[in-house]
Amino acid sequence: QKEVEQNSGPLSVPEGAIASLNCTYSDRGSQSFFWYRQYSGKSPELIMFIYSNGDKEDGRFTAQLNKASQYVSLLIRDSQPSDSATYLCAVNMEYGNKLVFGAGTILRVKS
């Protein structure tokens, strides 16, 4: 089992729709969770982080965390073509001060 798993996609949504990106992780002791956005040919850019169960909202982005289910998600409301990118889920495993990344989900927003 991979430490951080994501559906590779691509996930295609129409402009203005809600995009839902999901991630599961293996280490039950993990405490902090991150979403990075990566445009083609660019480096990852941090967009959200979450520590506590529940929802955290920042503009059009909402991160959701369920530690009991070892599940974290990212919702993007009113999706725009500029949101088209690969979204990487990253988890700070309990055993070290480092982030372990999933393989990423490709999101395509069609206008």
Next chain:
Amino acid sequence: EAGVVQSPRYKIIEKKQPVAFWCNPISGHNTLYWYRQNLGQGPELLIRYENEEAVDDSQLPKDRFSAERLKGVDSTLKIQPAELGDSAVYLCASSPEGRGGNYGYTFGSGTRLTVV
């Protein structure tokens, strides 16, 4: 504030040749990370420094890879000799000491290595 600076941006070398990548972290960031990202995959940690000490190098292929961080600022990652499978993007990231795991960290623009 300047971000994490990496050079070169691109590098093409023949197999068995040596190659080196350079990283200058954000000023004041004591923790420095080198990651490797293969096509279609997420970044994978190679080595983590706290100041000048390599505190996690368990994923660094030590037979051909080496890294140093003299004076706890700039860092260099070297491959000698390079193999075809080393073709990837090498990313450097930094964070304030002990905070990367809690607040995430900032990546540099990366070095895209192609071994032919």
